[in-house]
Amino acid sequence: MATTIPPSVGQRLDADREEGRRKIDWARQHMPIVEALRERFETDQPLAGERIGMAMHVEAKTAALVELLAAGGAEVAITGCNPLSTHNDVSLALDAVDDVTSYAAHGVDEERYYGAMEAVLDHGPTVTVDDGGDLVFTIHEDHPELLDSVVAGTEETTTGVHRLRAMAEDNALEYPVIAVNDTPMKRLFDNVHGTGESALSSIAMTTNLSWAGKTVVVAGFGYCGKGVARKASGQNAHVVVAEVDPRRALEAHMEGYEVLPMAEAAGQGDVFITTTGNRDIIVGEHFEEMADGTILANAGHFNVEIDLDALGDRAVGTDQPREGIEAYEMPDGRQLNVLAEGRLVNLASPVSMGHPVEVMDQSFGIQAVCIRELVDGGYDPGVHDVPDHLDREVAEVKLDAEGIAIDDLTDEQQEYLDSWQHGT
Numbered sequence: 195m196a197t198t199i200p201p202s203v204g205q206r207l208d209a210d211r212e213e214g215r216r217k218i219d220w221a222r223q224h225m226p227i228v229e230a231l232r233e234r235f236e237t238d239q240p241l242a243g244e245r246i247g248m249a250m251h252v253e254a255k256t257a258a259l260v261e262l263l264a265a266g267g268a269e270v271a272i273t274g275c276n277p278l279s280t281h282n283d284v285s286l287a288l289d290a291v292d293d294v295t296s297y298a299a300h301g302v303d304e305e306r307y308y309g310a311m312e313a314v315l316d317h318g319p320t321v322t323v324d325d326g327g328d329l330v331f332t333i334h335e336d337h338p339e340l341l342d343s344v345v346a347g348t349e350e351t352t353t354g355v356h357r358l359r360a361m362a363e364d365n366a367l368e369y370p371v372i373a374v375n376d377t378p379m380k381r382l383f384d385n386v387h388g389t390g391e392s393a394l395s396s397i398a399m400t401t402n403l404s405w406a407g408k409t410v411v412v413a414g415f416g417y418c419g420k421g422v423a424r425k426a427s428g429q430n431a432h433v434v435v436a437e438v439d440p441r442r443a444l445e446a447h448m449e450g451y452e453v454l455p456m457a458e459a460a461g462q463g464d465v466f467i468t469t470t471g472n473r474d475i476i477v478g479e480h481f482e483e484m485a486d487g488t489i490l491a492n493a494g495h496f497n498v499e500i501d502l503d504a505l506g507d508r509a510v511g512t513d514q515p516r517e518g519i520e521a522y523e524m525p526d527g528r529q530l531n532v533l534a535e536g537r538l539v540n541l542a543s544p545v546s547m548g549h550p551v552e553v554m555d556q557s558f559g560i561q562a563v564c565i566r567e568l569v570d571g572g573y574d575p576g577v578h579d580v581p582d583h584l585d586r587e588v589a590e591v592k593l594d595a596e597g598i599a600i601d602d603l604t605d606e607q608q609e610y611l612d613s614w615q616h617g618t
């Protein structure tokens with residue numbers, strides 16, 4: 195017997211779908227690279243016959259990428275790569291697009307989260323598009339039968355690329371994957387500016403507190419950490435950096451930030467933001483040192499950077515003073531506030547919207563040209579860099595859209611640069 199949806203629920207779904215559509219349309223208006231590629235893809239149909247499986251943060255900018263891939267001829271099935279980052283209205287709107295199925299839903303438990311991943315794989319993807327590697331790992335571990343039909347994949351983030359490289363070193367990666375994360379047009383903008391801006395704005399909106407005069411401890415001074423530190427400093431915060439890599443610690447020092455081990459920084463910070471991609475960055479002993487009212491947020495890929503088990507063990511109670519904030523009450527009366535359950539704050543906090551649209555336009559422009567490149571074949575199993583000409587192609591489209599002209603190398607200059615014989 196067919197299920198009847200009560201009219202009120204049906205109307206609400208329609209309204210959500212329309213809201214999702216508006217969000218996607220707004221994003222697309224500000225994504226000149228994706229739109230320019232869309233025109234080319236519509237004409238050339240480079241993805242005709244491909245089935246693309248995606249596990250990404252399902253929000254408006256990602257939807258623009260999905261629509262671009264579908265416009266290029268692909269059938270696309272997508273789910274989330276984090277249970278809290280999905281925007282349900284966007285997921286509904288995407289699901290209504292021809293040749294697109296979205297299984298993403300916000301706040302689902304582990305069983306439904308992984309069930310949605312399985313549902314994407316049921317489409318028998320020829321290409322996987324990951325943010326964190328979930329599809330690649332699930333295929334290799336649980337569905338080796340799919341390896342016959344998967345042609346290639348792309349990976350969006352640092353943590354996913356690290357794991358894929360480890361897999362490739364063990365000769366366990368059975369198809370080619372392009373490390374979109376590592377290319378300049380992605381990493382220098384998305385990780386630095388995108389994470390910097392969106393982590394700070396999400397924390398500010400979640401807490402409604404000012405940065406000015408605060409001490410902000412940034413753990414990790416990689417691409418994301420640099421962006422977070424720079425933007426916090428730009429908002430008049432005093433920035434302390436905790437690092438394990440001596441060169442990055444020195445870089446932070448030369449940028450004018452205070453550098454301290456976390457054990458010392460713990461007692462000094464008002465706000466802590468982890469960006470390491472590593473686990474156990476803020477642990478039990480650090481919580482003991484923290485001041486009443488401390489804010490704890492993570493911007494790394496997984497929720498393993500702040501040891502919430504240790505914090506929970508120490509706490510005598512918890513409270514939710516605002517949406518997206520869990521306040522842990524310590525036995526001595528201090529309150530330590532964790533944002534977004536320690537998941538990446540710029541995507542998983544209830545008010546967060548992820549990276550600015552322009553930044554994702556670049557990242558997803560790279561994704562699209564890499565997928566186009568991969569389905570042409572010619573790549574061996576393993577992790578591959580984005581070919582430089584594709585990185586340049588996307589940069590040129592963006593400069594063109596911004597109306598920015600640059601100089602060309604003259605033949606003499608090119609010859610000079612290429613020659614080892616020119617000297618003093």
Ligand SMILES: NC(=O)c1ccc[n+]([C@@H]2O[C@H](COP(=O)([O-])OP(=O)(O)OC[C@H]3O[C@@H](n4cnc5c(N)ncnc54)[C@H](O)[C@@H]3O)[C@@H](O)[C@H]2O)c1
Pocket residue numbers: 351352353354384385388389413414415416417418419436437438439442469470471472475493494495496538539540541
């Ligand atoms: N929030 C987002 O939207 C977003 C965007 C891009 C990347 N990411 C994720 O952010 C994380 C960092 O990415 P990245 O590109 O900056 O990586 P990265 O490798 O450039 O930087 C990580 C830094 O953390 C440092 N580090 C590692 N262990 C540490 C420890 N115990 N204490 C202090 N520092 C430590 C490393 O030395 C390195 O300098 C990854 O998990 C990545 O997937 C998140």
